[in-house]
Amino acid sequence: MKRHLEALLRQALNDAITAGELPVDRPPPFTVEVPADLKFGDLATNVALVLARQAGRPPRAVADTLLARLRDPEGWLAGTEVAGPGFINFRFAPSFWRMLLAEALAAGESYGRSTVGAGRRVQVEFVSANPTGPLHIGHGRGAVLGDVTARLLEAVGYEVEREYYVNDFGRQMDVLGRSTWIRHRQLRGEDVTLGEDAYPGEYLIDVARALAAEQGDELATLPEAEAVARCRDFAAGVLLAAIQEDLARFGVPFDHFVSERALHAESVFARARAALPADLLYEQDGALFFRTTRFGDEKDRVVVRGNGEPTYFGSDVAHYYRTLSRRFDGLVNVLGADHHGYVARLRAVVAAFGFDPAALRVLLVQLVNLTRGGEPVRMGKRAGEFVTLREVVDEVGADAARFFFLLRKADSQLDFDLELAKKQSTDNPVFYVQYAHARIASVLRQAADTGIVLAPEPDLTRLGDGETEPLRVLVTFPDVVEAAARDLEPHRIVFYALDLAAAFHRYYNQHRILSDDPATTQARLALVRCVQQVLRAALGLAGVRAPERM
Template sequence: MRAADTLRAALAAALKELDLPWPDKLVVEPPREAKHGDLSTNAAMLLARAAKRNPRELGQELAARLPALCADIEHAEVAGPGFCNVTFRPSFWRRAVAEVESAGAAYGESDAGKGRKVLVEYVSANPTGPLHVGHGRGAAVGDSLARLLRKTGYAVETEYYLNDAGRQMRLLGLSVWLRLQELAGRAVEFPEDWYRGDYIRDLAADLLRREPALADLPEDESRARCGAYAVEQILGGIRADLAAFRVEHGRYFSEKSLVDGGAVDAAFAALEKAGYTYERDGALWFATTRLGDDKDRVLRKSDGSLTYFASDIAYHHDKYRRGHDWLVDVWGADHHGYIPRMRAAVAAMGEARESFDVVLIQLVNLLRDGKLVSMSTRAGEFVTLEEVLREVGPDAARFLFLSRKSDSPLDFDLELAKQRNLDNPVYYVQYAHARISSLLRRAAAQGLTLPERTDEAALAPLDTPEDMALLRQMAAFEDMLAQAAQNLAPHHVSRYLMDLAGSLHAYYARHQILLPDDEPRAVARLALLRAVGQTLRNGLFLLGVSAPESM
């Protein structure tokens, strides 16, 4: 049930009667205070000039027409400078129970995305070391975004961009090779920027045991083998960590394949055709200043090597060529300055700027015993995602990662994540679902069973303010999902679930459910709570979090 759509339909009919256009900036949203109604619209204020009328007078005209045009609207009234506040009938909200019962796991689905083809790329960590807790936040956001977009009618594919070429890979191979030489008893000198983690030593030791002769091979051959083995093993660990974290990628896209498959040449040709490239000092340049960047950027250096920017342009050009019309990248917040030049590249390729969006992931401050844990991949001082999952589990990790807006810093309290009480946000929500499941089991044990579909008459006993509040909150699920998808904001889901769980706990404390002397009211309340449980379950799935039936 989308109350906003119901009001929009009634508004459209009213405006047609008044011969007024649909305003571009029309807003339909809950008023600031619940006592002012269920929804409010600014239509009268936007149309007052076109109608040549005072906004309040026009608002009163709309308020008078809406109940006659929509039987679900109980009354409407004007407030402030011309807001039109609308209140729906209790029967409208009670129908939400039947809608949840009918839809089940599909409740909340919509066609808001209208099948638009979206490619969500996330994690994409260089295979130079294990995933750390910061990567975990990006993984949770990207995976939940994909789930959310699918739920709201988008055709979604997911991808991990595998940086398996370039300087970082050469440095990884060198780091493992140096450790291997050291383990073979050779004197080595480590460069300043090599990878120092214990995992480098472990990789070198494993490889030396497998291939003892490797230390004596020519350096180029031995280093190449060290690099290939390291990438293979590290990527295997990354895949395993993501699987344990309930994160899926439809495709791992190799950076090497860009050059091998001609994608770089194709991208350069597209930029040249559009007139955005030029050569200077033996290098190939991209004239990004013409598209709003602060300076032009090098694509191919004078020595013939490609810049990272060139590979990224080729990758995104390839994404568009594969038929995607909306690209959503999940990047670390340190890439903020990279966004304008990528938008410039998108525009130069002839694509709409709004067809490319970036979701930034801010740092995770991991706390252990009240102290901040520092993380540096190259120095080897970091807490891996595997360690976090082993300590707190995927449910707590995913929910906490998604509890705040992704571009805001997040304090991840390991002790809080392990607590099994209502101070722990994920436990708070999961317990609401388990509490409902327990109540339904108790009802069945007492011989009080619910039909698969509860008719409207059986829900009539839902008449208290708390009943109505819980119904309204549950019915807002689909609207919330559509808004969260539009804003690429999965944290809206976690906040909604916290609020819904809070309302459920308060409702349970205030009202007796299994009323021995009032079976009709008991059945109505059980049906309501069963629908709330389904809504909680559906929301938790979008976050990649389980919905236990007992705790």
């Protein structure tokens, strides 16, 4: 929709410049947006405001000049208005909306997709939870936000790779090994207790049982350090497999699982260190520091401790060295909001290896507050410290969980009510959208049952002027997809789906789709069929099913 108006405005601007009416050498970028209040029009632009300084004229005078040059051979514009300091508001004629509907119908399932990112490769790294326990609901939110971001980028033409960076190296893995070793000894009847720094969840009892079943009494014969290392490796493998199973059930695929331990085993850290400019590294107090302050970080960071072990940040240097060597055009990293202070040092790594730090974009994900009927949900014994993603998906289903995780911007805390997510009523937002899709499917079945064959080119002029509300929402879909991908705002897709579902439900309650007039029926069927098509596409981008019956 915006592109049509942008083309008209550019033509008017070029004509005015050619005629000497606007002395502008290089027209600056301008925006075309849907006004916050539709009483101001269908679209509005700031083109006159951004041109005024170059043109040396008041914005309203620039607006009048552009409107005088505006060509509308198709009669799409019903009215224009210069408002406030120089905004131009536009109202479209019914013929314009019908033209856009015809375009959407002709595009079919490809409607909303574009080639904006064609020829460019992007890596999206997300979840990347330590394999020390089950995924919790915070990981679940990050999983959905990362997955939908990847889907959006693919929808606008990017080639996308999804990566899970497995943090299976360092102190937390040593704690996992020792915790599993203690659980194993407890199962053998030894009177040992978990330390304060151990993982308390009961899930490690199951891991220890599986370990005992596989290795029998052999562990008890090993030196403790070797036994703990074996427990660590076994537990990490079992827990990573469980994580992968949970993600698969949740509809979140990955192209690569990259092991931090493997990066060190394959000497990637050593190669990364050698690739850095020598003046960016220095030794102090026995440790090796990276001059991240040179790139805007608040202080330099340790990459190798005094004992010779790489730090967590040192591992990230190796990880980004490997990733950057694959020559992606962009990197997206989905991180918990508690990592906000980590972003500057990651960008420093990107810059240090000679890449544009702006190529790394970070999506910070805030906490999830889980409630049941308004009351906080208590943590379970199995996980020990959190509610697992598996528990939530088992209770409400993957569709509801995914949709609810998208109901707020990533950087806003999310209240997730389990009871609301299970409701089979229009109070439940995911039910509300899915019901709109199923309702249209029912209408189409009724039409088929009465012998109506959908016309390939219905007469859309039979849609009355009062029937454009769902169409006005429908035709913004390509713009929404493009903006959501550009701005890394996956929540926009479910916001859009809710708006379109609401417009359809109102339309359904106000109009008889299967009317007494065959031509009107065909036009209305075309409209609701297109609404269904776009709802299905929006739900697909969210990774949510579009049911035919409910």
